[in-house]
Each structure stands twice: as C-alpha cells, then as structure tokens.
Amino acid sequence: MTDSPEIRLNPAVIPLSIYLHWPWCVRKCPYCDFNSHGAPKGPGALEALEGVYVDALLKDLEAWLPDAGEREIQSIFIGGGTPSLMSGSAMKRLLDGVRARFALASDAEITMEANPGTLEAGKFEAFRAAGVNRLSIGIQSFSDDRLKRLGRIHNVREARGAIRCARDVFENFNLDLMYALPGETMEGLREELDEAAESGAAHLSCYQLTIEPGTAFAKHLPEELPDADQTAEMGDFVESFLAGKGFGRYEVSGYAKPGRRCRHNLNYWTFGDYFAAGAGAHGKVTTREGIRREMRFMNPRQYLEALGEGRSAAADIHRVSSEDLPFEFMLNALRLLEGVPECTFSERTGLPLESIAPTLQDLRARGLIAGDPGRIRTTRLGLNFLSDVQEAFL
Structure with a gap:
C-alpha cells in the first residue's frame, strides 16, 4: 500500500x-x-x-x-x-x-x-x-x-x-x-x-x-x-x-x-455498517473519525451478567487502522463475482484509490483482477486463488 x-x-x-x-x-x-x-x-x-x-x-x-x-x-x-x-x-x-x-x-x-x-x-x-x-x-x-x-x-x-x-x-x-x-x-x-x-x-x-x-x-x-x-x-x-x-x-x-x-x-460484502448484539456478535460502524469494530463476550453467561449489572457487553472495541482497511475491504468485496465500483472503496474506507493502485496494477498484470474500467473484481483465476488475492492487500 x-x-x-x-x-x-x-x-x-x-x-x-x-x-x-x-x-x-x-x-x-x-x-x-x-x-x-x-x-x-x-x-x-x-x-x-x-x-x-x-x-x-x-x-x-x-x-x-x-x-x-x-x-x-x-x-x-x-x-x-x-x-x-x-x-x-x-x-x-x-x-x-x-x-x-x-x-x-x-x-x-x-x-x-x-x-x-x-x-x-x-x-x-x-x-x-x-x-x-x-x-x-x-x-x-x-x-x-x-x-x-x-x-x-x-x-x-x-x-x-x-x-x-x-x-x-x-x-x-x-x-x-x-x-x-x-x-x-x-x-x-x-x-x-x-x-x-x-x-x-x-x-x-x-x-x-x-x-x-x-x-x-x-x-x-x-x-x-x-x-x-x-x-x-x-x-x-x-x-x-x-x-x-x-x-x-x-x-x-x-x-x-x-x-x-x-x-x-x-x-457485509460491500463493507456496509452493521450493529451487533448477542454473545460473540461482531459489529462494524463508520464514524467521521474512522471505522470501529466491536465484539461482544463469547460466553452467554458472561454476556448476560455484564448487561444485567449495567456494564457494557463489549469484549473488544477498536478502530481499524488505515493500514488494515484495504485488506478488510477486499476480504469482503472480492467475494462478489461482480466486484464493486472503484468509488465504493473510497466511500467505505476513507482512503483514496491511489493508496491501492500499485497492488491493483500488479494483480491485473498477473490476470487475477479484471481490467474493467471503474470496477474492482476478480477474474475466474483470481476467484480460484481468492485468499492469495485478498492477502495481497495486507
């Protein structure tokens, strides 16, 4: 990146x-x-x-x-x-x-x-x-x-x-x-x-x-x-x-x-937001300051005790770093056979497309990402090696 x-x-x-x-x-x-x-x-x-x-x-x-x-x-x-x-x-x-x-x-x-x-x-x-x-x-x-x-x-x-x-x-x-x-x-x-x-x-x-x-x-x-x-x-x-x-x-x-x-x-696949409730549930929310992820206590008893005592049931709350955002976005978006418009990347991550341009160029040269103008999607070959394509954005 x-x-x-x-x-x-x-x-x-x-x-x-x-x-x-x-x-x-x-x-x-x-x-x-x-x-x-x-x-x-x-x-x-x-x-x-x-x-x-x-x-x-x-x-x-x-x-x-x-x-x-x-x-x-x-x-x-x-x-x-x-x-x-x-x-x-x-x-x-x-x-x-x-x-x-x-x-x-x-x-x-x-x-x-x-x-x-x-x-x-x-x-x-x-x-x-x-x-x-x-x-x-x-x-x-x-x-x-x-x-x-x-x-x-x-x-x-x-x-x-x-x-x-x-x-x-x-x-x-x-x-x-x-x-x-x-x-x-x-x-x-x-x-x-x-x-x-x-x-x-x-x-x-x-x-x-x-x-x-x-x-x-x-x-x-x-x-x-x-x-x-x-x-x-x-x-x-x-x-x-x-x-x-x-x-x-x-x-x-x-x-x-x-x-x-x-x-x-x-x-999920287009990196939208979702509130989550329940034991072990994961949520994601976009704020003007960045993207926040939360996870609730896994154990149902611990989850119920926390809420029953008026405490938060969140076991983890963290902001997704700018370095991790490209991978997190692609981990979801590249599951879609049609992919997503390029503009969705910036809208949902707050990062300019230029931040991943070299990686996209390399994957396109290797035949793993399609050359569609204005769109990010895998080729058939890329879909067969999806984990490798996603990990290229780490």
Missing part, C-alpha cells in the same frame, strides 16, 4: 444493518466453529432463559443508538446457534423492541436462521407474524447417511417437512447445503442440488465442508472425504448445475433467483 491522505468519511451514506446472535443449539455439530452452545436442559429452562436473553439483546442494541444517526435499518439477520429454538412470542418481543429503538426501512429484509429439527408448522406462522420475512434453513444434505455423518439432529423427512412449511408461509427462503461431504459422489451431489433447486427456495447457499481448527472433526477426521481434485470438481459442478436451474452465482457461496440475493450479506 502507498501512503496517501485519507478522505473524510460520511457515515450518512453507508448502509446499515443489524445482526442478532442466539447462541444456543440442541447440540453442537462436529464441523461447526461458530459461537454456539448446548441449550439448557429441563422443563421450562430454555423458555425462562429466552426472556432474559431478549431483554439483554435489546439493552445491548441501545449502546449503538448514538451511531445510527438518521439512517434506516435496511436488514436484520438473526443467526446462531439455532434461533428457531426461540418461541414466536419471544421473536415478536425482540423485533418489536428493535422497531421501537431504530427506524426500519419499509422494505427491510428480516432473516432468521432455522434448523429442521426445531420447527413445527405453527412456529413458522408465529415467526412470520413477528415480522420475519425471510427464512434460512440449515438443510445441509438430503441424505440420511450424510446427515448422520455430519452430526445433524434432523433427518431427511424432517428437512422436507420444514421446506413444505416454509413454502406455505414465506415467499422468500434460503436453503443451506454442504458439499464435499464424507462418502459423497458426483451423482449424489447432483441429486442433492436437483432437489434443492426444485424445492421452491429462491436462494441457495452452498458451502464446501472445511475442517476448522478446534472442531470435533479436526480432532477426529471423518472417513471418506473427497480429495482436493474431487472437491474442486464438485465446486465447479455446483455452479454449472444451479445456473441451469436459474440460480445465478453472485458470491463465493451464494446462488439466487433474479431479485432474491441476500441483502444482508450484500451489505
């Missing part, structure tokens, strides 16, 4: 979202490295906890109020964990509380993650009545054998039942799928994708199974994992097959029907 004067940031033009984290699951999956914890056992234990936790989320969000300004919230994402463990009444109280504190855009996208093993038809309707207008269902596979190997609590029958209910209640829903699974073949993958594409879902998120440090799979590697060549072939097949079904790939893992791209994720 080259030394250049910073451009004054204007927070008013930066899109704003909210992320809310529900940290509990029925059981943690062996591949999962998210901040998730086993739900409390016993009659009424979770119901008692959810009320306290919703209160904490709303109190936590109030810490962000000075940073909102006149901006409207464009999207809300309730992730986890397994937020579908919440009751419909708790979800309503949560979203009503958000509306009471922040101005929501009239067409705000409100997504909730759900797992098939925690859903009944009545819950779908209650979540929809509370204001959720987009569901993201963690199907992962349509094979009972592969679901068992993944440690999932649901089976294929429950997955299909959840999809039917979602189709009846929601106009817009996503399915999460995984590929390169233990024992998976190309024919098995084709069958999975075909069922997902014909399910009525408007969006599919397709993730390669990766073995993350600290997970159960990292300690005990599953058998029959596809090798690197097979995994790459599967990734190419996912894109070509779904394109034939009308799902356009628009980011590394995202495939959407026209007009159904995930607006919340697009705000």
Whole structure:
C-alpha cells in the first residue's frame, strides 16, 4: 500500500444493518466453529432463559443508538446457534423492541436462521407474524447417511417437512447445503442440488465442508472425504448445475433467483455498517473519525451478567487502522463475482484509490483482477486463488 491522505468519511451514506446472535443449539455439530452452545436442559429452562436473553439483546442494541444517526435499518439477520429454538412470542418481543429503538426501512429484509429439527408448522406462522420475512434453513444434505455423518439432529423427512412449511408461509427462503461431504459422489451431489433447486427456495447457499481448527472433526477426521481434485470438481459442478436451474452465482457461496440475493450479506460484502448484539456478535460502524469494530463476550453467561449489572457487553472495541482497511475491504468485496465500483472503496474506507493502485496494477498484470474500467473484481483465476488475492492487500 502507498501512503496517501485519507478522505473524510460520511457515515450518512453507508448502509446499515443489524445482526442478532442466539447462541444456543440442541447440540453442537462436529464441523461447526461458530459461537454456539448446548441449550439448557429441563422443563421450562430454555423458555425462562429466552426472556432474559431478549431483554439483554435489546439493552445491548441501545449502546449503538448514538451511531445510527438518521439512517434506516435496511436488514436484520438473526443467526446462531439455532434461533428457531426461540418461541414466536419471544421473536415478536425482540423485533418489536428493535422497531421501537431504530427506524426500519419499509422494505427491510428480516432473516432468521432455522434448523429442521426445531420447527413445527405453527412456529413458522408465529415467526412470520413477528415480522420475519425471510427464512434460512440449515438443510445441509438430503441424505440420511450424510446427515448422520455430519452430526445433524434432523433427518431427511424432517428437512422436507420444514421446506413444505416454509413454502406455505414465506415467499422468500434460503436453503443451506454442504458439499464435499464424507462418502459423497458426483451423482449424489447432483441429486442433492436437483432437489434443492426444485424445492421452491429462491436462494441457495452452498458451502464446501472445511475442517476448522478446534472442531470435533479436526480432532477426529471423518472417513471418506473427497480429495482436493474431487472437491474442486464438485465446486465447479455446483455452479454449472444451479445456473441451469436459474440460480445465478453472485458470491463465493451464494446462488439466487433474479431479485432474491441476500441483502444482508450484500451489505457485509460491500463493507456496509452493521450493529451487533448477542454473545460473540461482531459489529462494524463508520464514524467521521474512522471505522470501529466491536465484539461482544463469547460466553452467554458472561454476556448476560455484564448487561444485567449495567456494564457494557463489549469484549473488544477498536478502530481499524488505515493500514488494515484495504485488506478488510477486499476480504469482503472480492467475494462478489461482480466486484464493486472503484468509488465504493473510497466511500467505505476513507482512503483514496491511489493508496491501492500499485497492488491493483500488479494483480491485473498477473490476470487475477479484471481490467474493467471503474470496477474492482476478480477474474475466474483470481476467484480460484481468492485468499492469495485478498492477502495481497495486507
């Protein structure tokens, strides 16, 4: 990076979202490295906890109020964990509380993650009545054998039942799928994708199974994992097959029907702002002085204790340095196949384009960044070596 004067940031033009984290699951999956914890056992234990936790989320969000300004919230994402463990009444109280504190855009996208093993038809309707207008269902596979190997609590029958209910209640829903699974073949993958594409879902998120440090799979590697060549072939097949079904790939893992791209994720990838509340949640906000990141306490008990005692739940607050901004921006923006306009870099980082011009020139010369005038995006080769391209901005 080259030394250049910073451009004054204007927070008013930066899109704003909210992320809310529900940290509990029925059981943690062996591949999962998210901040998730086993739900409390016993009659009424979770119901008692959810009320306290919703209160904490709303109190936590109030810490962000000075940073909102006149901006409207464009999207809300309730992730986890397994937020579908919440009751419909708790979800309503949560979203009503958000509306009471922040101005929501009239067409705000409100997504909730759900797992098939925690859903009944009545819950779908209650979540929809509370204001959720987009569901993201963690199907992962349509094979009972592969679901068992993944440690999932649901089976294929429950997955299909959840999809039917979602189709009846929601106009817009996503399915999460995984590929390169233990024992998976190309024919098995084709069958999975075909069922997902014909399910009525408007969006599919397709993730390669990766073995993350600290997970159960990292300690005990599953058998029959596809090798690197097979995994790459599967990734190419996912894109070509779904394109034939009308799902356009628009980011590394995202495939959407026209007009159904995930607006919340697009705000992440274009380096927008997002307030965050919940155990382990990460937030980002733009001020005139710079870009600030915050992380909440990971442990739900510590998180609840802090807010219950009137203290901040922030485990870390720091301003992103000018030296780190190019990498942080590209870590997000280059996930998009279309990339971003060059002007977005300066608008969202406060740095002039000249500060990264030598790096862009080098990557273009190597065929990793496209030569589109006024736009920054990877070539197909660059997408295949995305981590290397992103790290060039360090």
